[in-house]
Amino acid sequence: DNLHANDYDQKRVFLGPYQGRSPDLIPRLRGVLTNPNCEFGANFVAIHTLAQWSRCNVDGRRDINDSVSADIKLETETEDGGVGEDVPSSLPANMYHPRR
Known part of the structure; x- marks a missing residue:
């Protein structure tokens, strides 16, 4: 905005x-x-x-724990909204990813 x-x-x-x-x-x-x-x-x-x-x-x-929940969600959420720990294999080597 x-x-x-x-x-x-x-x-x-x-x-x-x-x-x-x-x-x-x-x-x-x-x-x-x-x-x-x-x-x-x-x-x-x-x-x-x-x-x-x-x-x-x-x-x-x-939610009482909304800030905690948001932090956890940011740490574990994947691009499609699912939960995962893997770095996408299609990601170019020169692109930043927090789990790489």
């Missing part, structure tokens, strides 16, 4: 929250890339609300 970027116009600073995205999107995403303001302090609200949105569930409940 290029929601709160101001690198195109340094006279404008976005100070609002990350909003307008349904939590229904979360299971379909692999990540969200955001482009913050150039001014460090001005990014707090937008980045904080983006983080809160990314941790919410459609039904409004949160």
Whole structure:
């Protein structure tokens, strides 16, 4: 999202929250890339609300161990969403892979 970027116009600073995205999107995403303001302090609200949105569930409940579960998932999840430990054989030798 290029929601709160101001690198195109340094006279404008976005100070609002990350909003307008349904939590229904979360299971379909692999990540969200955001482009913050150039001014460090001005990014707090937008980045904080983006983080809160990314941790919410459609039904409004949160898992007690959601951060731990996310770390474990990141460490063990394969490209197709399955769990595995092997490096894909089709990966070129010059491409980074965390398990290689």
